[in-house]
Amino acid sequence: MKLFFSRALMVMGFLAAGCGNADDDVNFRPNPDGDLGLGNPVDNCLDLGPNQLLLSIQDEFTTLPGKVSVFFRVTDDLGNPVSGLTAEQFTIYEQGRNDDCFNAISPSESQARISPNSQVFANHTLLVLDLSNSVLSTSLAELKSASSSFVTNVMPQQETPSFRMAIYWFDGEDVLHELQPLTSSRSDLLAAIAGIQQGISSDPSTDLYGAVIKSTDRATALVEESQEEDVIGAASVVLFTDGTDQASRYRETDALRKVEEADSNISFFTIGLGAEIDTQILEAIGKTFSVFAGNKEELESTFNQLSQKVSERANSFYLFEYCSPKRDGSGENNLVIQAVQGNRQGAVQTKFNATGFTAGCQ
Template sequence: MKMITHLKSALLFFGLLAVVSCGNSDDDVQFNPNLDNDLGIGQAVDDCIDLGSDELLLSIQDKFTTLPGKVSVFFRVTDVTGNPVAGLTADQFTIYEQGRNDDCFKTISPSESLARISPNSQVFTNHTLLVLDLSNSVLSSSLTELKSASSSFINNVMDSQQSDSFQMAIFWFDGQDILHELHPLTPSREALLEAIDGITPEISDDPSTDLYGAVIKSTEAAESLVQESSESNTIGAASVVLFTDGTDQASRYREQDALDKVAEANSNISFFTIGLGTEIDTQILESVGKTFSVFAGNKEELETTFNQLSQKVSERANSFYLFEYCSPKRDGSGENNLVIQVVRGSQQGAVQTRFDASGFTGGCQ
């Protein structure tokens, strides 16, 4: 029997550092999560428990309980500037509960609570849309390097152990009013690599560049994925990773419409741009790549650029945690307050929430 309270939060995404050539500096990168100390569906910790100032921020995305007594909380951890914090383990978390008879919070023993970090696939889907400029300038001068860089990106981002909760799709654009699908969403690294390998210089019939159209259409595709996840009672995140070596030439869509589309997108969508060469408009690409933008001066730098970006994408995905423990509270105790604290070196952070212990008994595993 399961009691599930799905309370969705609109937040995310990655804090990313500048890389290669003329990429954004740390001060220029715009981070969606936690700019206003966003705790998701959590709240600030009660003053009665003095844990110190927060250098790490926990943003609760969802929470639920499972009989006979398990409490599960799904959250994301970042530092105060929005950089994702990956690789945390259960022993770095401390649990505090406050019941009806407690003036303040009491520490729950880690050994008795069987606290653990569990796979989060049951409550989280993460989709990446790789969008490639295959206009004539790319096809005629840097296709080999782009294919190699894209393959490295796929190898780094996609786990060899397939999971439907983490998938990637590949799209491309030229001068046509179409966002061409090279390969639909798939958890298969091999299928994506095969699709990249199959790109030829003859793939495009229009040498122009419909950059703004690609931005608008890929954003709409990402919005649909997040909505589909919500409708299936999971938390959905999407990343749009767009590569180009030039500016919009088709003039089919207005620049401002494309920028507005990105600015108004669901906050669970992150945007990355990679620019190549001297003909790009860095200001536009920085606006579109509001999560992170990076520029390679020449085609020889492409693979390094893609690799560094893939590392940041992976860090983002691994900064989400499904933390579970067995509560000592029992049926009849009603609503209880809960604080989860994480410590990493000299840094700590905590968030407060509540859970209902109705039906709780012993025997939680």
């Protein structure tokens, strides 16, 4: 039976109880994007050295008869996501009550693996397109091609409930129009983009700040819905525009404040096209990453550049599972997970309770 720990209980547990010989327990923020992580500094007895990789624990649980699962994100020390790690690049160390330090656990004997994380993770991408008159009249074909490439690069070919995308568009109206509801279907998203017609908009102005505020509210709601379902939720708002806010329905300061105060698991990306954009504003809105195309011929390569960043972030979350050799009666045990990529390493310390653990874990 899975024993899920709510975030509130996890924070209380990590702050109230020590882990082995570690000097201090911390609830740390491992990168500048503000993704909250739970964990502790690794015991000095392991002497693993400084962290160039940062492991941010998001959730953890055990499954009888003896499986330990830890869901975490990996970044480098500059906050850049680290994706594509395999089970062989992780080392497990356990410390029981009779151990002075940690003992390495054989990855093969423990059946260590990176597992599909759909049971604990939901990643949402909101693609928000400027379809004001300037785009529709001059660069619609290029935008449709670039957006299609973005969908193809970001969405897994095989549908999975942990990766979903929705497409919205805006013009001068006080509305964030829904082009495609949230879906795991790459084909549905591509069909929605293909169906964009030049006459889709009835207001030639640009309500950029309204789109920022409304898409942030939508992303926030998705993250909150995930939390209510005991799932870790992350969202990416990807906004394209070829100009500045013209409608003046909302204040610039309100839009920027909305982004700055958004949930820490919401990322913001912007794509700007042409000479009429305000790069400073778009960089503030796209606080995670911003790219700019000088002309419509560069638009697809610019979208592709950004899609790599969105995919790397989504794929830097890992569900790492292994079968522990600890058995019922051993109580709480300390656990260190170390990741190694080339000449870089990083580790995080936590603990698990082996109550009920027996043989037979697979």
